[in-house]
Amino acid sequence: MSDNLDTGDVAAGFAEPHEYTVWEDIQGYLFGLVLATLLTAASFYAVYTHLIWAPAIPIALVALAVAQIGVHLVFFLHLTTAPDNTNNALALAFGVLIVALIIGGSVWIMGHLDERMMPSMHQMMQMQR
């Protein structure tokens, strides 16, 4: 291994040349593509049909999006739990924490502020009617 150190290790996004044949590599990507297509189609289907109870659609969409992001991470970015990937996975976990804080916190705080806002002239006129 010491004569080609640079290809001995693999990392996220790197197709492993030693363990798999080309066809097996392509199969992995194909599987990811099919899964991602199905999940995308499901998202669009949920919005433009009445299959799901309307108020539940946003939750369903978020669930489908998270699933698809997972598919992308595993089949396209090759994020695994292998030893050489531990750091990548931990960094991702930290990233997810920050993203959740930013989006969740903003929506939460701004939602509360919005409720406490004085109604606009337009809304007051509507209330008087």
Next chain:
Amino acid sequence: MSATDAVGHGHARDVDPYLLGRGGGHGSGHVAATGRGAGGPASKTVVVAYGFWLFLLSDIVLFSCLFAAHAVLQTAIADGPAGHELFKPTNIAIETACLLLSSFTCGMSAVACGVRNLLWTQVALLVTGLLGVAFLVLEAKDFAELVEQGFGPQRSAFLSSFFAVVGCHGLHVSAGLLWLGTMMAQIFVKGFRADILRRMLCFNLFWHVLDIIWVALFTIVYLIGEGR
């Protein structure tokens, strides 16, 4: 080296039967090392990919700020048009298909790179680039149409945040296309050198992450916005 290598592999399989360490070879030390520092420093490929992954995560955090702004401002339409009056589902579906397919062909270029096949690497990269261009053209047409109708970013807070988040993703795709062209030229001129392969690895990560951001984008901006 080959004899000790074979022995080393056998040993690695005993220690690590599910090949979590994929047969050893982690770091520059002994072959059976688990990759948690026991084998010495990680190879340059692992370090470069980790550094670029950190950059990509910081990019995702940047996008999350734009997403948060959009989620808050989605209903602030200032008596202007709401999302469901503006978005064309067919266009969004075609754009999504373009990006998803380009992510797949980008993966194909990585596979071709892995077996050092110049022709198929270039073909896969070219198809990736063409799909990216198709995506950008569709998006630019959508934007031009909105601005023409008077629904530009200055119309309402909702449209400001819409143009900010979708435009930022579009800029990333444009930068990715520039990078893709550069990679095609570099592979053509310099061949599959170790440093070029590392750049290809980073480009692949970048392009796949753009697709991940688009998944969040079409869900939050277009599909959830459709219900508002």
